[in-house]
Amino acid sequence: MAISREVSYRLERLILDGGLAPEQKIPSERQLAARLRVSRSVIREALHELQGRGVIETRHGKGSFVSTMVPGSDDLREQGPLMHLFEGHPRTLYDLLEVREQLEGQAAFLAAKRATSLDHHRITKAYRALEETDPLSNARPDHGFHQAIVEASHNPILVHVLNSLKNMMLMTVQASVANLNPRAEKRKKIVQQHRQLYEAIMAGRPASAQKVAMAHVRFVSESMRDMESEGSELIRIPVLPETARNPHHISG
Amino acid sequence: MAISREVSYRLERLILDGGLAPEQKIPSERQLAARLRVSRSVIREALHELQGRGVIETRHGKGSFVSTMVPGSDDLREQGPLMHLFEGHPRTLYDLLEVREQLEGQAAFLAAKRATSLDHHRITKAYRALEETDPLSNARPDHGFHQAIVEASHNPILVHVLNSLKNMMLMTVQASVANLNPRAEKRKKIVQQHRQLYEAIMAGRPASAQKVAMAHVRFVSESMRDMESEGSELIRIPVLPETARNPHHISG
DNA sequence: AGAGACCACTGGTCAGACCAGTTTCTGTAA
């Protein structure tokens, strides 16, 4: 077995079996290396492993100390990588839309430029489905239409990123509320934008497609803002409230 | 913050954010060291930390692998590993840059529009560091400069997405090679672009900043294309070659 | 075709140097 592993086990045993109390200082790396007759590298690697396990903490210039937190209670590790962004910040939705505006625009641009005949067929099919559906009853055709366009960009990275953003959007109540309750006049404008977008892509006009797509997202975003300012406290409630127990925020 | 800590965080992010799938092999210590421009010791310490957290497993003579049991992977990260996109498709790097062009542009735009005096100070500091450093010896100031700009956009989503893209870029050999070996004339142009970008943001000219930032990314991308077409077999090597599930070998 | 040597990887360990924070001691100035 690897020596560094042995060392980390020995130290952990030493700590957990009561040899060392929380906050207590561990001998310096050089001392440990000399005592256990291994190189300092091995000691450092073992200490990093214990650090990862939450058994010890290390402070530059001072030393390593037994963690106050007992191992096994790994409550820190379950922070979702992205979800903490949403904690009490409904504004994040607009940040999201801000980015989406840009990327949907690019997707439309590239789709108009690169779409194959197969892409054209798919987009057309999705567009027809969109035309024939009542947006109030079902938002899926809308997704399908945009999805077809994004995929026609032939950029897998773009597809993935936009997919992630869309998933994130589904995490907010605002998104679903706004999707479900567009005002009549606004819905009309959205239909028009869809048509313009469709035509621009089919006609192979990248710049035009980009412009329309961006305007579309921005319009949706502004519509949400309007609804929000108009009242309904509903749309202020974040979807995943209880996960955020930690008010402290790490900023930059 | 300690570099080894940064490295372990970056790798963990990369894994947990859906970049790497369980059982997938991560680059060798020597490759990571070269790519992240740190010593192998730092890489080993970071890997030991991840080992302690149970994120990876290491096998002597074979390599390090993403653990099958990834803690906290209960939600959306399952939606699909992104890394498979890279298998045998160096083109993906350019897809990445294509998206980055757009987002860096937006970041610059927003930074020019929203940067506070504190942001100005940070950006200036990063820019000065950039001016006084030999880009051949250290790429970190470059990262720092762009990072400062992105953060000045005050859009956390944008920050996160661009960070993910940057991490992904580190997984390709092309990126590091191109970072290390820019031609003299090209480097001059890059320096000029940095200056223009800096001035546009400090002067609060969003459109101009956006334009320069986009041109910058596109220039970098084209430079890589040039280098690639010029020869060096190095940049043809995909970083994460064969996954366990695909026995077929794509050897050029 | 099979067996074995070899070579090119992989991670594991070591040694020694130097950098960067922290604490302590010390010599000098007030």
Next chain:
DNA sequence: TTACAGAAACTGGTCTGACCAGTGGTCTCT
């Protein structure tokens, strides 16, 4: 004498380059 600045002696952090030890592919000889 006290107060403070600075040197020294710790601490962990990083780098370098070397070598050992498993793994797996390739090449050659039988």
